[in-house]
Amino acid sequence: MKKDTLQKRTKIANDIMYYIYTHIDTHIDIEELSFDLQISKFHMHRIFKEAFGKNIYESIKSIRLQKAANLLLTNRYSTISNIANSCGYSSQSSFIKAFKQRFEMSPKQWKNYGYKEYSNKILQQSQRALQSTADFSKLTPNIVKMPTQDSFYIRNKGYNVNVKETWQKLQTLILNNNLKEYKQIALLHDNPTITPLNECQYIACIVPKNKNDVKSDRLPSFKIEEGVYAKFDLKGKHGDMLKFIHWVYHEWLVKSEYETTTKPSFVVYNKNNFLSEDNEFDISFYVSIKF
Helix, strand or coil: CHHHHHHHHHHHHHHHHHHHHCCCCCCCHHHHHHHHHHCHHHHHHHHHHHHHCCCCCHHHHHHHHHHHHHHHHHHCCCHHHHHHHHCCCCCCCHHHHHHHHHCCCCCCHHHHHHHHHHHHHHHCHHHHHCCCCCCCCCCCCEEEEEEEEEEEEEEEEEECHHHHHHHHHHHHHHHCCCCCCEEEEECCCCCCCCCCCCCCEEEEEECCCCEEEEEEEECCCEEECCEEEEEEEEEEEHHHHHHHHHHHHHHHHHHCCCCCCCCCEEEEEEEECCCCCCEEEEEEEEEEEEC
């Protein structure tokens, strides 16, 4: 396959996935998406499946349910019907049926702490997280309003050791472009405490002070959404991160009386454990909230 064709197909696949994640609370019109991308539906479906291993409809269903499971976990004041609607379901009955098929329990059972057993099984997929002795109980966030941020990114399937290779590619781009002022950001489209780690969409991003400083036609770009976030500052080792995310969603959010939204959480690295020799990080973690 020619290089320009591969790059074009990769961009189309990424554009489709980005559209799904940012429109998951609405009816996703495949015809309209096909028109916007100026390719046939058949070609669009084929490119997507080659890139992600599942078809567009399967991905939409999976992402809707993951987002709903997350909101059921944190939004204690929202009804099941409210959550179904916010994740793009037109009827509560179809949502309940799909949820039971995916998580082997009803939304009500999940909301009433059924998620804990499911989530703990995912945590056990990471030996480093299980070995972590970090204590987050005294952490308190600052509530901040974040602006829109223009980023360049590489999508990585899986929240595991292969993330390091993705960051190394971005680091190569940083060095090739002699970038001096930029931020390294990880966008967590999926909550790794309720989505199997090998299925998580992890987005490694750089946000240059001046986006015109990045000279590359290989990296797609998108805007990280503005919004109100709870910002946690944290230092630790690689295994602490998954345990920390687990704490944010299972402990802090549930007790805080805040609710989260369908916007993804993101991490701003002051020190990136995937690029540091000692595997240590210094980060700010942002989780979207409303009251």
